Amino acid sequence: MEDQGHLLRNMILFARLLRDLGMNVTTTRIIDLVEAAKHVNIGYRKDFRDAVQTILVSRREHLALFHRVFDLFWQAGEKRGSFPELGLLLRRSHQIKEQPALQTHAEDHHLQQVSASDPREAAKIRTYSAQEVLRQKDFAELTPAEREEVKRLMQDMTWEVEQHRTRRTIQGSRGAYLDMRRTLRHNLRQGGEPLLLRWRRRKHRRRPLVVICDISGSMEPYSRLLLQFIFVINSRLQKMEAFVFGTRLMRITRHLKERDVDQALSQVTGAIQDWAGGTRIGEALKNFNYDWARRVLSQGAIVLIISDGWDRGNIQLLEKEMARLQRSCRRLIWLNPLLGSPRYEPLTRGIRTALPYIDDFLPVHNLTSLEQLGKLLERLGEHRPLRRQMRMRFSEVA
Amino acid sequence: MSQEIKSIDQVEEGLRQEHYIADRSLATSIFLSVKLKKPLFLEGEAGVGKTEVAKVLASMLKRKLIRLQCYEGLDVNTAVYEWNYSRQMLQIRLLEASGNIHQESTVQDIFGPEFLLKRPLLQAIDGTEDPAPVLLVDELDRADEEFEAFLLEILSDFQISIPEIGTIKAEEPPIVLITSNRTREIHDALKRRCLYYWIDYPSFEKEHQIILAKVPEAPQHLAGEVVAFVQELRREDLYKRPGVAETLDWVSALVALDQKTLTEEMIEDTLGALLKYQDDLEHTKGPVTQRILSQRAGVRP
Numbered sequence: 001m002e003d004q005g006h007l008l009r010n011m012i013l014f015a016r017l018l019r020d021l022g023m024n025v026t027t028t029r030i031i032d033l034v035e036a037a038k039h040v041n042i043g044y045r046k047d048f049r050d051a052v053q054t055i056l057v058s059r060r061e062h063l064a065l066f067h068r069v070f071d072l073f074w075q076a077g078e079k080r081g082s083f084p085e086l087g088l089l090l091r092r093s094h095q096i097k098e099q100p101a102l103q104t105h106a107e108d109h110h111l112q113q114v115s116a117s118d119p120r121e122a123a124k125i126r127t128y129s130a131q132e133v134l135r136q137k138d139f140a141e142l143t144p145a146e147r148e149e150v151k152r153l154m155q156d157m158t159w160e161v162e163q164h165r166t167r168r169t170i171q172g173s174r175g176a177y178l179d180m181r182r183t184l185r186h187n188l189r190q191g192g193e194p195l196l197l198r199w200r201r202r203k204h205r206r207r208p209l210v211v212i213c214d215i216s217g218s219m220e221p222y223s224r225l226l227l228q229f230i231f232v233i234n235s236r237l238q239k240m241e242a243f244v245f246g247t248r249l250m251r252i253t254r255h256l257k258e259r260d261v262d263q264a265l266s267q268v269t270g271a272i273q274d275w276a277g278g279t280r281i282g283e284a285l286k287n288f289n290y291d292w293a294r295r296v297l298s299q300g301a302i303v304l305i306i307s308d309g310w311d312r313g314n315i316q317l318l319e320k321e322m323a324r325l326q327r328s329c330r331r332l333i334w335l336n337p338l339l340g341s342p343r344y345e346p347l348t349r350g351i352r353t354a355l356p357y358i359d360d361f362l363p364v365h366n367l368t369s370l371e372q373l374g375k376l377l378e379r380l381g382e383h384r385p386l387r388r389q390m391r392m393r394f395s396e397v398a
Numbered sequence: 399m400s401q402e403i404k405s406i407d408q409v410e411e412g413l414r415q416e417h418y419i420a421d422r423s424l425a426t427s428i429f430l431s432v433k434l435k436k437p438l439f440l441e442g443e444a445g446v447g448k449t450e451v452a453k454v455l456a457s458m459l460k461r462k463l464i465r466l467q468c469y470e471g472l473d474v475n476t477a478v479y480e481w482n483y484s485r486q487m488l489q490i491r492l493l494e495a496s497g498n499i500h501q502e503s504t505v506q507d508i509f510g511p512e513f514l515l516k517r518p519l520l521q522a523i524d525g526t527e528d529p530a531p532v533l534l535v536d537e538l539d540r541a542d543e544e545f546e547a548f549l550l551e552i553l554s555d556f557q558i559s560i561p562e563i564g565t566i567k568a569e570e571p572p573i574v575l576i577t578s579n580r581t582r583e584i585h586d587a588l589k590r591r592c593l594y595y596w597i598d599y600p601s602f603e604k605e606h607q608i609i610l611a612k613v614p615e616a617p618q619h620l621a622g623e624v625v626a627f628v629q630e631l632r633r634e635d636l637y638k639r640p641g642v643a644e645t646l647d648w649v650s651a652l653v654a655l656d657q658k659t660l661t662e663e664m665i666e667d668t669l670g671a672l673l674k675y676q677d678d679l680e681h682t683k684g685p686v687t688q689r690i691l692s693q694r695a696g697v698r699p
Contacts, residue, residue: 026590032434039433040406040426047406050423051430058586058594060441167471168544180483188505194487290637298539298581299470320677324637 007042008034014073015056021069023062029055045074135367138340140221151228153367155261159236162380163204164300164330175201207300207330208239209377212288214307215272216246216279222337222365224265226306229370231256231264241296244272245284251292280313281350285321293328300330302377306364308338311350318350322357331385333360335373340365359385403432403459412458417611418450419604427595428455437553437574439589442597445641448577451597452534455573462531464572466518468541477545478558480515489513509562519549523556523568530570539578543585550588600642602629608642613649623660624649628672630690636681640672647671662687 011033019025032055042048049070057066134146134153142150169177182198190196211230215223227244234240234256241253255271258264297303303325311318326332334354338344340363346355355361360376363369403409410425428451431438440448456463466477486508493504516524522533535549552558553574557567576592578584600608602625609621616624624645632639640648648671657664665687673679 024586024590028590032436032593035434036430039430046422047426050426053423054427054430054438054593054595058439058589058592060580060596063596166542167469168473168542169471181481184481184483184486184508188490188508294581295583299542324677 007037010074011037011052014052014070017069017073018056018066021065023056023066024058025056135371138365139225139337140365142225147225150225150367151261154225154229154232154370157232157370157374159233159374160378161206161209161237161302162378164207165202166205168203169200170203172199172201175199177201205299206237206239207302207380208241208296209233209237209304210241210243210296210301210329211304211306212243212245212249212284214246214279214281214305215244216310218279218308218310219306219337226337226364227265227268228261231261239299241292243288243292244268245279245281245287246272247278247280247283249284249287249291278312279307279310279350281307281309281311281354282313282315282318282321285325286317289321289324289328293325297329302331302333302380303329304333304335306335306337307350308336309346309348309351309354311348311353315349315353319353319357322354326357326359326387331359331380332357333362333373333376334358335362335364337363337365339363340369359387403429405429413454416454416458418447418454419600419607419611420447420451421604424451424595424597427593431575431593432573434593435571437576437592439584439592439594440575440577440597441580441594443599443639443641444579445643446597446599447642448597449534449536452532452536452575452577455575456532459529459532459573461529461573462527463534464518464522464531465534465536467536468538468545470540470542472541472545474548476517477548478517478519479560480517481509482513482515486513511563514560514563519552520558520566522572522574523552523558524566525569528570530568530572533572533574535574535576537579538576538584539581546585546588550585550591553588553591599632599639602626605629605642605645609646609649612646613653616649616653617658620652620658620660621649624652627660627665627690630693631672631682634681634686636673636678637675638673638678644672644674660691662691665691 012030015025015030015033033052036051036055037048040047040051049067052070053063053066057063134142134149137146139150169175171179171182177200179198179200183194183196186196186198187194211233213223213226213230215227219226230242230252234242234253241251242256243249243251243253250272252268252271255267256264258267336346336351339361346352346361362373362376364373406422406426406429409429410420410422413420413425413428427438430436440451442448452465453463489508490504493507518533521527522531538546538549541549555567556571557565559565599605605625605628606621609616609625610618613621628640628645628648648668651668651671652660652664655664655668666683669679669682673682
């Protein structure tokens with residue numbers, strides 16, 4: 001058995017290692033761990049591992065990683081060997097943070113070239129009328145310089161989401177509920193006769209917003225600016241979840257928590273594996289419905305799907321999952337960049353399948369359309385959108 | 399003092415005596431939670447027996463169980479304390495009638511401890527229970543963030559202040575269990591004060607033991623078949639996979655119908671005890687059921 005000082009050192013080392021791997025290990029927890037070691041027979045490895053686990057791990061997602069690191073660490077410690085695989089794990093977790101977004105850099109580079117070759121062009125677009133034109137211009141047709149300008153304008157936009165009544169009550173000058181406590185207190189001054197009534201009213205809170213954005217090949221001209229847009233709303237709203245999908249769904253909420261736009265975007269781009277690949281909307285939505293809906297749609301959330309509806313996946317599945325998604329959220333808004341074109345008609349298979357389950361179908365191709373979306377989100381109204389029970393067109397054939 | 403916990407083995411044995419079949423790692427977490435006086439945060443899918451842990455623990459330690467069911471808008475009045483307004487009003491009337499109503503003393507009179515209605519959190523720390531009770535904060539994910547912040551305050555030093563009376567502090571902190579179905583993420587600040595344990599679906603052997611312990615009238619053969627079916631069903635692509643609670647319901651249903659063995663027909667008639675979504679039922683009926691049944695027939699003749 002190892003002597004106490006040695007064990008203590010190892011436990012602290014181990015806790016730090018977990019912290020470096022991204023787990024939330026605080027000093028208090030390390031102190032708890034040391035305390036726990038007094039109560040558990042550390043000679044019995046499984047008990048020791050369970051004890052360390054219950055103290056240091058607080059997310060289910062981390063359990064598997066913990067088990068691997070635990071085995072490696074305590075085994076390596078016994079053998080006094082080196083930790084090649086641990087080093088690898090650590091490097092991998094750092095890579096995610098450091099990996100630069102190649103394409104973003106390429107863009108910057110291009111921009112610098114443009115500004116260098118023609119400084120007037122860069123200056124020109126900062127005037128007011130140019131801004132007006134820019135607001136109307138389709139994201140896909142922007143020059144790199146304009147793109148930068150649009151990014152800047154996006155930063156200045158304000159975002160509000162409509163509030164809804166919660167079940168929590170707070171003091172109010174009028175309201176639906178009698179505040180017995182304050183009423184009684186207040187009226188004691190008049191000898192206890194309840195003459196003046198005090199009230200409580202429902203508290204209002206912003207609805208949570210969930211954005212699910214398509215980043216497959218056909219969305220390519222839009223996806224980077226749309227990610228920027230998602231970053232901006234995320235920094236304005238406290239409660240927001242963001243997902244992207246191509247062939248599979250990925251949650252990017254945590255990546256967006258970075259203060260700096262470019263850092264956040266480079267994290268996201270680094271983590272995304274299927275940029276500009278195929279689209280399987282049905283599969284992505286199923287993934288969302290099964291794994292995330294229960295966790296992120298609980299408080300009357302508004303869902304924004306951003307996609308052009310080009311779908312190469314299973315159409316029955318798409319219909320089924322759209323129906324389920326609509327049932328489980330307060331409002332389902334579909335943003336389609338193609339809708340900006342006057343000639344566009346929703347003819348693709350994907351869009352035609354999804355359309356009956358969408359509450360609002362809006363364009364998202366230029367700044368003006370984003371502003372319109374902003375206005376809609378601010379006043380969605382107290383009532384649910386009118387929805388009709390309908391028979392599924394595809395799924396019932398089976 | 400009643401039962402004192404001394405070792406993991408003792409917790410394990412205690413759980414077994416209460417017919418709660420669990421992994422040793424859960425016993426370890428419970429043991430440490432009691433020893434370190436930290437709340438135990440239990441997460442897991444619905445129906446894996448999170449709430450049951452608290453009940454069993456209370457009965458094992460011969461302590462009172464105090465349960466607080468969470469919901470949106472849960473506030474101090476329902477979670478901690480409330481004044482008994484009708485009694486207060488009556489008291490005022492009485493004082494008026496007897497003609498000795500003086501403002502200061504009246505206030506002191508009617509905001510005294512005898513007019514206080516204690517709600518679960520206050521009951522858990524006010525020291526009227528000896529030994530300290532087991533406090534179960536059930537389905538915390540259903541409450542809103544305001545309540546979470548409030549709970550955090552109480553859990554950090556086990557004291558509550560009531561303006562009219564003063565601060566009430568637990569001499570011996572209760573054993574606290576918090577459960578969550580993960581319908582939303584609980585704030586890190588709260589988790590930081592707790593030990594964490596994820597309850598998974600049980601293995602075949604565990605679930606079999608659970609059935610035999612909880613539904614003793616079930617024939618052994620049927621229990622085995624049911625568990626094999628459910629375990630296999632959990633691997634299917636379902637919106638909501640059945641929990642242990644559903645397995646128990648199903649076995650009870652089959653026992654009530656006098657079944658000795660599983661047949662496809664009987665499964666289809668009673669599947670509603672196991673699966674609660676139309677899509678999942680559709681998915682399971684027919685080919686999937688047949689496949690699972692035949693697989694099992696292959697493995698265990």
